Amino acid sequence: MTIQWFPGHMHKARLEIEATLPKVHVVIEVLDARIPYSSENPLLEELRGTKPCLKVLAKSDLADESMTARWLAHFSQEEGVRAHAVTTDDVPTIRQLKQIATQMVPERRGRTIDIMICGIPNVGKSTIINFLANRKIAKTGNTPAVTKQQQRVSIGDSITLVDTPGMMWPNVHNVRSGYRLALLGSIKETAMDYADVGFFAARFMRDSYPDRLAQRYELDELPDAELEIIEAIGRKRGCLGKSRLIDIDRASRILVTELRSGQMGSLTLESPESSRRERSETKRAIAEKEAATAEKDAKRKKRFRDKQRAKRKSQEMQ
Known part of the structure; x- marks a missing residue:
């Protein structure tokens, strides 16, 4: 199964994120704790560059606890990245995210801080925003793509959240990731x-x-x-x-x-080790596909040029 679900508002969301990112100080990326690798948006990683990033593993009550600990350690090894696990009903833990995010930009102490919060559809981002703001700001639902447009939300202490629509990427090249995203x-x-x-x-x-x-x-x-x-x-x-x-x-x-829904118990569908293998395999597959496409395009252009030369030669002989 190949996942190709990229509605128009997601394309718009990408353009808005690209335009807004240089103006924010921290990025919060909300991931599904059951699929931390597959729920990471490669477009966001590409766009944010070296911007400090807090990776939030949401729905951790549905994930394998020992595996979540391994994922937190894995993300914490990345430069400029911190990771924290939350559940949707643990309000105090969610509200700690504000303090953690501000600690990542000590140079902004005593000044305003803009934080962009991103995540794939149906990962629990809107619920987190509502708890951080201590009021209902973002729509929540059990279906993906509830949030349709970017909005700015003041959450106190001179902090503004820039809420973005849940954004997939145009093509999920890793087949296994596609299945996991669909499954959850x-x-x-x-x-x-x-x-x-x-x-x-x-x-x-x-x-x-x-x-x-x-x-x-x-x-x-x-x-x-x-x-x-x-x-x-x-x-x-x-x-x-x-x-x-x-x-x-x-x-x-x-x-x-x-x-x-968690009726099969708490489980995690991927590990840091499997993600490294799949990332490498996917990168190789994309490179091979691009090479094959380039070769096909080169052959098509050569046939066109040969056809044009043959046509000119035929005209000269007449």
Whole structure:
């Protein structure tokens, strides 16, 4: 499955972020603690450069606690970066973010501070903003892309938050990241296939949390194949279609919905080590694709030039 979900307002958001970034002092990037690598926006990393960045691992109550600790240590090794994990119902922890962000720019002590807060869709950014401001400023919802335009929010102590719409990037080149984003609700349903994502979820749970999968759906024996897992879930949940065949789409929706909402327990879908491998693989794949495109374009231009030369030669011979 290739994710290509980049609505018009996201393109506008990128242009606004690019124009506003030089004027802010700190960037807060909100990530999903279950997929810290896949929820990082490579466009933002490219645009912010050396600007101090506080990476906030939201929804950490849904993530594996030990893995979250590893991710915090991983991010803290990056120059100019600090990392902090929060949950959406721990208000005191969220409000600490303001103090942490101001500590990252000691030269601004006693002066106004502008902080840009960014994140992919449906990562919990709006909830964090509302707690920081101590009032409802940003719209919240369980569907991605609720915020449509940039806004400035005063949160006291001479600090202004620049809220940006949840922004994806035009192409998610890493296939596994695409599946993870779809699985956790950062991609609109119209841009994903539930059965496809369900197969990915079944494979992940089989490999990483097999006991939870078997216990959740009361499976005496866990099948090896993804299709058989989905069919087993369908039988247990009564997902029968015509001729008593398992409705694969319906069974997949059940698995995706329950994993996404935390009913499968706290889990993390990637590690710092796997992210390094995938980052390297993705970089290589992009380079190979660009090289292939360049070669194809060069051949096309050569055919055009050869055709033009042949045409001129034919005209000269007449």
